[in-house]
Amino acid sequence: MTLTLYNTLTRRKETFTPLEPGKVKMYCCGVTVYDYCHLGHARSYIVWDMVRRYLLWRGYQVRYVQNFTDIDDKILNKARQEGSSMEAVAEKYIQTYFEDMDRLNIMKADEYPRATHTLDGIKRLIHELEHKGFAYPAAGDVYYTVGNFSDYGKLSGRNLADMQAGASGRVEVEDPEAAKKKHPFDFALWKAAKPGEPAWESPWGAGRPGWHIECSAMVRQCLGETIDIHVGGADLVFPHHENEIAQSEAVTGKSLASYWLHNGMVNVDGEKMSKSLGNFTTIRQLLDAPNAPEPMAVRLFVMQANYRKPIDFTAEAMAAAQNSWNTLKEGLLFGYEYGKQLGWDVGQASCLSSSPVPSPQEQRFQEAMDDDFNSPGALAVLFEIAKELGKEGNILVHEGKTKTPPTQLEAQWKTLVSLANVLGLSVQPETQTNESTDGLSDAEIDDLIQQRQAARKAKNFAEGDRIRDQLKAAGITLIDTPEGTRWHRN
RNA sequence: GGUCAGGUAGCCAAGUGGUUGAAGGCAUCAGACUGCAAAUCUGAUUUUCGUCGUGGGUUCAAAUCCCACUCUGACCUCCA
Numbered sequence: 330m331t332l333t334l335y336n337t338l339t340r341r342k343e344t345f346t347p348l349e350p351g352k353v354k355m356y357c358c359g360v361t362v363y364d365y366c367h368l369g370h371a372r373s374y375i376v377w378d379m380v381r382r383y384l385l386w387r388g389y390q391v392r393y394v395q396n397f398t399d400i401d402d403k404i405l406n407k408a409r410q411e412g413s414s415m416e417a418v419a420e421k422y423i424q425t426y427f428e429d430m431d432r433l434n435i436m437k438a439d440e441y442p443r444a445t446h447t448l449d450g451i452k453r454l455i456h457e458l459e460h461k462g463f464a465y466p467a468a469g470d471v472y473y474t475v476g477n478f479s480d481y482g483k484l485s486g487r488n489l490a491d492m493q494a495g496a497s498g499r500v501e502v503e504d505p506e507a508a509k510k511k512h513p514f515d516f517a518l519w520k521a522a523k524p525g526e527p528a529w530e531s532p533w534g535a536g537r538p539g540w541h542i543e544c545s546a547m548v549r550q551c552l553g554e555t556i557d558i559h560v561g562g563a564d565l566v567f568p569h570h571e572n573e574i575a576q577s578e579a580v581t582g583k584s585l586a587s588y589w590l591h592n593g594m595v596n597v598d599g600e601k602m603s604k605s606l607g608n609f610t611t612i613r614q615l616l617d618a619p620n621a622p623e624p625m626a627v628r629l630f631v632m633q634a635n636y637r638k639p640i641d642f643t644a645e646a647m648a649a650a651q652n653s654w655n656t657l658k659e660g661l662l663f664g665y666e667y668g669k670q671l672g673w674d675v676g677q678a679s680c681l682s683s684s685p686v687p688s689p690q691e692q693r694f695q696e697a698m699d700d701d702f703n704s705p706g707a708l709a710v711l712f713e714i715a716k717e718l719g720k721e722g723n724i725l726v727h728e729g730k731t732k733t734p735p736t737q738l739e740a741q742w743k744t745l746v747s748l749a750n751v752l753g754l755s756v757q758p759e760t761q762t763n764e765s766t767d768g769l770s771d772a773e774i775d776d777l778i779q780q781r782q783a784a785r786k787a788k789n790f791a792e793g794d795r796i797r798d799q800l801k802a803a804g805i806t807l808i809d810t811p812e813g814t815r816w817h818r819n
Numbered sequence: 820g821g822u823c824a825g826g827u828a829g830c831c832a833a834g835u836g837g838u839u840g841a842a843g844g845c846a847u848c849a850g851a852c853u854g855c856a857a858a859u860c861u862g863a864u865u866u867u868c869g870u871c872g873u874g875g876g877u878u879c880a881a882a883u884c885c886c887a888c889u890c891u892g893a894c895c896u897c898c899a
Binding site for chain 2: 360
């Protein structure tokens with residue numbers, strides 16, 4: 330089986346062939362750190378985390394690099410608002426980025442380059458561009474000469490003439506840079522320092538780098554002149570990624586990346602979630618709200634759709650994803666709950682590895698994921714196993730034993746856990762049982778259940794139901810079975 | 820206006836010519852179970868004509884290929 334992926338550059342699915350067998354160099358455009366991440370960011374990084382994990386599972390050695398843009402007007406504005414500095418604002422939101430991503434179980438990148446740490450590489454690149462005739466200085470700024478790069482527009486499928494025609498019909502915004510540019514689509518590589526703003530010395534005078542140049546410099550510095558996979562949000566295709574190509578390829582004469590992958594946007598009421606529209610929900614707002622979905626439900630929400638298609642964020646959809654996760658979670662917890670009873674050595678989930686011979690489920694999983702990361706198809710396999718284990722678990726609870734051989738259940742469970750892990754979906758069995766929520770201890774709950782049982786035995790159902798309601802209000806759900814009452818925290 | 824991506828059953832979402840009489844999830848309803856519930860299980864909402872945005876066409880055969888139309892979103896400005 331071969332892995333195929335949809336390449337924005339060619340607008341079709343292609344077989345994946347790394348530059349170097351068995352190794353993948355992957356670069357992801359990260360965030361500009363001036364605010365908390367919202368669900369659009371969450372989707373993007375969940376998707377690329379999934380891709381990375383899948384490549385690892387497929388046996389590739391993956392080097393994954395993701396940047397932080399820590400020089401930017403929006404960061405400066407924020408700093409002014411808060412009476413703070415650009416560094417302080419950037420540092421704060423880099424930390425909150427990590428906090429949010431940790432909760433979503435997103436693996437750490439191998440390297441996190443920052444614009445402020447890449448100035449030498451940026452200046453060198455601009456210098457080379459200037460030397461090769463792709464850049465020109467203008468009153469302290471330096472601009473890229475779009476017209477000199479013949480491939481300009483190859484990624485986004487546009488040409489300069491069309492864009493100018495289109496732009497003419499749009500409202501012209503007062504742009505102080507416009508007067509300095511030779512061509513309206515030329516873009517800034519270096520911006521002259523403004524009074525009171527952070528600036529770095531350069532051959533063109535004090536100033537700071539433009540946005541696009543940092544990624545070109547970082548890719549080159551961290552991964553080399555050509556990488557395998559370059560990823561980011563679909564809104565970055567133009568102009569950001571187009572400009573990256575223009576910058577890097579003009580200098581190296583080699584293609585920047587073999588494959589360009591882009592994730593679809595998160596929509597709210599049919600419109601893209603974005604800062605400017607004000608229709609965004611931050612990751613922490615969502616996860617910290619009352620009745621918040623679990624982080625894994627958010628992952629599931631994202632992965633239940635194809636990564637390239639837009640998804641509509643609604644409270645209903647999120648609630649549905651939480652319910653879906655509950656189903657999956659039950660299957661994932663099966664081994665922790667019943668493994669001992671079935672006589673198998675559970676060991677540590679992290680040590681689980683799939684058996685050398687792929688099971689039919691693993692094959693179907695791989696088939697789906699090999700097809701441009703068809704995570705909805707892959708999840709169908711997980712749900713089938715989880716449902717089956719859930720059923721078996723129910724039988725075990727009610728009858729104390731099952732007809733299915735324990736070794737078979739063990740294999741099923743291990744398959745489920747390992748495949749779920751490929752999608753970054755995992756459960757923490759310890760915290761499932763030892764949560765000390767809302768003051769009620771396990772003993773107190775057991776005691777209340779005893780009281781309820783006594784009341785029911787005495788046909789005092791009003792009292793029995795009262796206790797049930799009381800526990801429900803405290804977030805405890807009771808499950809009555811012929812053998813007794815089980816309970817769990819919601 | 821230009822470029823690109825899509826419109827699948829109550830909702831989300833796979834499926835890109837016959838084994839799909841549409842995977843999987845969610846939801847709702849009914850039955851079993853229960854003192855009543857919850858959880859769970861079974862079935863239905865999706866089985867013969869007419870289901871896959873609409874209308875044509877190709878084919879022995881189409882959700883799946885072709886043409887036209889229509890609707891939606893993204894990008895063309897910072898944006899994951």
